[in-house]
Amino acid sequence: MSDEIKPDELLDKIDYGPRSESGSKSEPASWMDTSVQIRPGMYCYAAKAESVETLSLPNARPWNPLEDDWKLPDNWQEILHQGIKDRLEKFRTFKVFMDICVRCGACADKCHFFLGTGDPKNMPVLRAELLRSVYRNDFTTAGKILQKIPGGQKLNGARPLTLDVLKEWWYYLFQCTECRRCSVFCPYGIDTAEITIMGRELLNLIGLNIDWIATPVSNCFQTGNHLGIQPHAFKDMIDFFVEDIEEVTGVNVEPQMNIKGADILFITPSGDVFADPGTYTCEGYMILFKYLKDKYDLNVTWSTYASEGGNFGFFTSHETMKRLNAKMFAEAKRLGVKWILGGECGHMWRVINQYMDTMNGPADFLEEPVNPITGTKFENSKSTKMVHITEFTADLIKHGKLELDKSRNSNRIMTFHDSCNPARGMGLLDEPRYIIENCCDHFYEMPPNTIRELTFCCGSGAGLNAGENIELRMAGGLPRANAVKYVHEKFGVNTLGTICAIDRAALPTLCEYWVPEVEVYGIHELVGNALILPGEKKRTEDLRFEPLPGVEEEEDE
Amino acid sequence: MNQKYLIPLTAVFLLFLIAYTGVEGAGLQWFFGIVFPYVAIIAFLAGFVYKVLGWASSAVPFRIPTTCGQQKSLPWIKQNTIDNPNTSTGVFVRMILEIFLFRSLFRNTKAAFNRNVSNRLSYSWEIFLWLGALAFHYAFLVTLLRHFRFFTSPVPSCIKFLEYIDGIVQLGLPGIMLSGVVLLAATLFLLARRIFDAKVTYISQAADYFPLFLIIGIAATGLAMRYFTKVDIIGIKTLAMGLATFSPTIPEGVGGLFYGHLFLVSILFAYFPASKLMHMGGIFLSPTRNMANNTRAKRHINPWNYDVETHTYAQYEDHFREKMVEAGLPVDKPLDKKE
Numbered sequence A: 001m002s003d004e005i006k007p008d009e010l011l012d013k014i015d016y017g018p019r020s021e022s023g024s025k026s027e028p029a030s031w032m033d034t035s036v037q038i039r040p041g042m043y044c045y046a047a048k049a050e051s052v053e054t055l056s057l058p059n060a061r062p063w064n065p066l067e068d069d070w071k072l073p074d075n076w077q078e079i080l081h082q083g084i085k086d087r088l089e090k091f092r093t094f095k096v097f098m099d100i101c102v103r104c105g106a107c108a109d110k111c112h113f114f115l116g117t118g119d120p121k122n123m124p125v126l127r128a129e130l131l132r133s134v135y136r137n138d139f140t141t142a143g144k145i146l147q148k149i150p151g152g153q154k155l156n157g158a159r160p161l162t163l164d165v166l167k168e169w170w171y172y173l174f175q176c177t178e179c180r181r182c183s184v185f186c187p188y189g190i191d192t193a194e195i196t197i198m199g200r201e202l203l204n205l206i207g208l209n210i211d212w213i214a215t216p217v218s219n220c221f222q223t224g225n226h227l228g229i230q231p232h233a234f235k236d237m238i239d240f241f242v243e244d245i246e247e248v249t250g251v252n253v254e255p256q257m258n259i260k261g262a263d264i265l266f267i268t269p270s271g272d273v274f275a276d277p278g279t280y281t282c283e284g285y286m287i288l289f290k291y292l293k294d295k296y297d298l299n300v301t302w303s304t305y306a307s308e309g310g311n312f313g314f315f316t317s318h319e320t321m322k323r324l325n326a327k328m329f330a331e332a333k334r335l336g337v338k339w340i341l342g343g344e345c346g347h348m349w350r351v352i353n354q355y356m357d358t359m360n361g362p363a364d365f366l367e368e369p370v371n372p373i374t375g376t377k378f379e380n381s382k383s384t385k386m387v388h389i390t391e392f393t394a395d396l397i398k399h400g401k402l403e404l405d406k407s408r409n410s411n412r413i414m415t416f417h418d419s420c421n422p423a424r425g426m427g428l429l430d431e432p433r434y435i436i437e438n439c440c441d442h443f444y445e446m447p448p449n450t451i452r453e454l455t456f457c458c459g460s461g462a463g464l465n466a467g468e469n470i471e472l473r474m475a476g477g478l479p480r481a482n483a484v485k486y487v488h489e490k491f492g493v494n495t496l497g498t499i500c501a502i503d504r505a506a507l508p509t510l511c512e513y514w515v516p517e518v519e520v521y522g523i524h525e526l527v528g529n530a531l532i533l534p535g536e537k538k539r540t541e542d543l544r545f546e547p548l549p550g551v552e553e554e555e556d557e
Numbered sequence B: 001m002n003q004k005y006l007i008p009l010t011a012v013f014l015l016f017l018i019a020y021t022g023v024e025g026a027g028l029q030w031f032f033g034i035v036f037p038y039v040a041i042i043a044f045l046a047g048f049v050y051k052v053l054g055w056a057s058s059a060v061p062f063r064i065p066t067t068c069g070q071q072k073s074l075p076w077i078k079q080n081t082i083d084n085p086n087t088s089t090g091v092f093v094r095m096i097l098e099i100f101l102f103r104s105l106f107r108n109t110k111a112a113f114n115r116n117v118s119n120r121l122s123y124s125w126e127i128f129l130w131l132g133a134l135a136f137h138y139a140f141l142v143t144l145l146r147h148f149r150f151f152t153s154p155v156p157s158c159i160k161f162l163e164y165i166d167g168i169v170q171l172g173l174p175g176i177m178l179s180g181v182v183l184l185a186a187t188l189f190l191l192a193r194r195i196f197d198a199k200v201t202y203i204s205q206a207a208d209y210f211p212l213f214l215i216i217g218i219a220a221t222g223l224a225m226r227y228f229t230k231v232d233i234i235g236i237k238t239l240a241m242g243l244a245t246f247s248p249t250i251p252e253g254v255g256g257l258f259y260g261h262l263f264l265v266s267i268l269f270a271y272f273p274a275s276k277l278m279h280m281g282g283i284f285l286s287p288t289r290n291m292a293n294n295t296r297a298k299r300h301i302n303p304w305n306y307d308v309e310t311h312t313y314a315q316y317e318d319h320f321r322e323k324m325v326e327a328g329l330p331v332d333k334p335l336d337k338k339e
């Protein structure tokens, strides 16, 4: 990646004044007249045909976004027209959001992609207008009449669905991370993420997915997780963590896998098993479960079949989301557990919190979740019967059920990144903060406009965490990184905490690019370091095999 | 670019002139005073109902509120019951605040990027859009309500009271009604924003300028009648009462300016359902705001939920059984000992 754009070059490009594609500012042409230029660094590769075929999704074929011919089916316009029509009936959101935007511009400078690229079509309102212009033309009475009058289309801000328009949809719908920040500010709650979701669903009807979504989806369907880790390999990886943890703590934390009759089924994104620094978070979960087993005889099982918490189907279509999500309840039923515990992940929790029970419920074979150790009823999840691990751990800490040695994390000067989906699709804000405060000595918030429900996306969500679109990711992540940099400079923050597997994959790259001195930690990595396991040896290293604070000095003495 | 506001501006002028000359020159009072107002009201009502029923007939498959605060969680964690409601009471409060106070717009910020040593992105609170929008809408509402004195006899006391309040700030001039002045000023501010804020200019369509010019035209002709020219109020009341009681009459001595005003209002009504002005109805039906965030506690039903093909555990185990057994993972069906 030697041709990768430098941070300074990227910053030089930022300009929030509208401009034409060529960058000239003088007389910006109407956005409808500037056709799309698909630029390397900003787009993700096309879906491989095999991956699209796994789920028998339509129009699988090899194609290349940079070529003129996208090898579309002959009747692609008809397919999309029908697709829009169906979705207008099936989703009130879509229909209302197509009709009521007043173009007040309140959402315009709220999108991290606009803030990082200055590209006016990354203003949420324009991203939505890309579809709305076609909607106005083909689906409104006014549009149908005005079409026939010369100049009427233009007056109406309408346009027919041409190949150019389609390409523009594709380019900009895959420059939205479905983070919903725009929706917080819109006076009508218009959620451009919802429009992107519809748009991507439409693109999938004619086989226009990106490979970074299609291949994980295909893997997840067949193998149980996005990364395509087969059961024996999954077990190997976990065994490997067992060894590492034993080296650090002296305790064997061997977890249970696919065990029938366990109390709780635990599901986390496979990213946590696969790559640093998510692996340390995974080790944190394992240490916690071992502790609960030894102290309170709680049996938690993992599953290799339901070994994916995340759901890239959500970035494909509602149907694909449902097909992948079905495994969670199915596996819980097969194993006969009482309820399900979910790991740290962002979009996974949007799916669980707002879709899962509706799609694949009712989960009447499970029990209303109760923490057997504290007796706390998780009232907020009594129907879906799935609890977030930070809700669970926070409850344990509050009841004094965990022995924590905060000092082991005392070299971590923390800040916390709210992931978009838990923040704006759930409202899980204070639970992780409570855990951080109980596991670390130093915690500083980023500026108020960049956290909680106003949090900025990592820039790589919704399936955009690929390598080929690195410029897009670094630009989209700028507002996040900029706020991290601020607390780094002001308070010496050296650790960015997060509860999302995509964050754990994306933020290290982002930090390396914009604030290289900051490391990324999952919240349960902090728990894993702080938690005092029964019978553990004197720890000298943290889970990353770095010396614990104070240890080096002691040895020097 | 220019087209986008020149055409709507010209259109509003022309509409006014059509009514003015139609009345002054061609004596078409019956059309502009009776026929078109009725047509407009019918179009408004029918269109509004049609549109709202259209939205209501679309399903709400998922419960997807945008959560803007702490969820209901453990008993000792303080929930934000308004911005992340889990009950219908919470949703009700949230909606009231959205509809009457534009709560989401109140959050508005303005982003700025300083390309210097610190390269800071900063966000400052931007309240003017909220202020302008609120001023405009309330002025519009009050003005509209005040007009009921033309359509009622005797005038209900609440309308009289509203007038009294509206006229309480006299601004040094007796007889001034605050709402009319604020309406014009706020609309001009919103227009200025569209013309001078480059981002807003860029996203604006002719359909954004047209209602603004129309309302400016209505406010301007209204203010002109009230403060600058003498119009025959008795005559106008006769016409309005005639319309309201379905026994329309055309009084003598009411001039073209009034018919111009009335025509622009009629156009606004007729145009309403086909335009973005329908946000008035839409805001009530917006699923990201009018639903409780309680799907995990209470199952939401999708009316068109259908079965999908999944990859079952049995299929999975069939595929991987050998490898699973080798790795010591439990299986449902033992390996066939064929060899």
Ligand code: HEM
Residues within 6 Å of the ligand: A102, A103, A104, A187, B098, B099, B100, B102, B105, B129, B132, B133, B137, B140, B190, B191, B208, B211, B212, B277, B279, B280, B281, B283
């Ligand atoms: C429940 C009733 C209503 C609510 C909650 C509401 C809310 C809003 C909000 C929040 C805005 C965005 C801010 C802005 O751009 O100024 C707006 C814009 C607008 N509203 Fe309403 N509105 C309502 C009814 C109406 C009605 C009855 C009209 C009729 C004339 C109207 C005309 C407009 C116009 C013309 C704009 C755009 C202003 C611009 O171009 O900047 N609204 N409305």
Ligand code: SF4
Residues within 6 Å of the ligand: A100, A101, A102, A103, A104, A105, A106, A107, A108, A124, A125, A185, A186, A187, A188, A189, A190
């Ligand atoms: S804030 Fe809402 S109404 Fe305003 S431009 Fe954006 S989407 Fe449209």
Ligand code: SF4
Residues within 6 Å of the ligand: A110, A111, A112, A113, A123, A124, A127, A175, A176, A177, A178, A179, A180, A181, A182, A183, A192, A193, A196
């Ligand atoms: S959902 Fe997020 S990424 Fe998409 S338009 Fe809105 S702010 Fe931008």
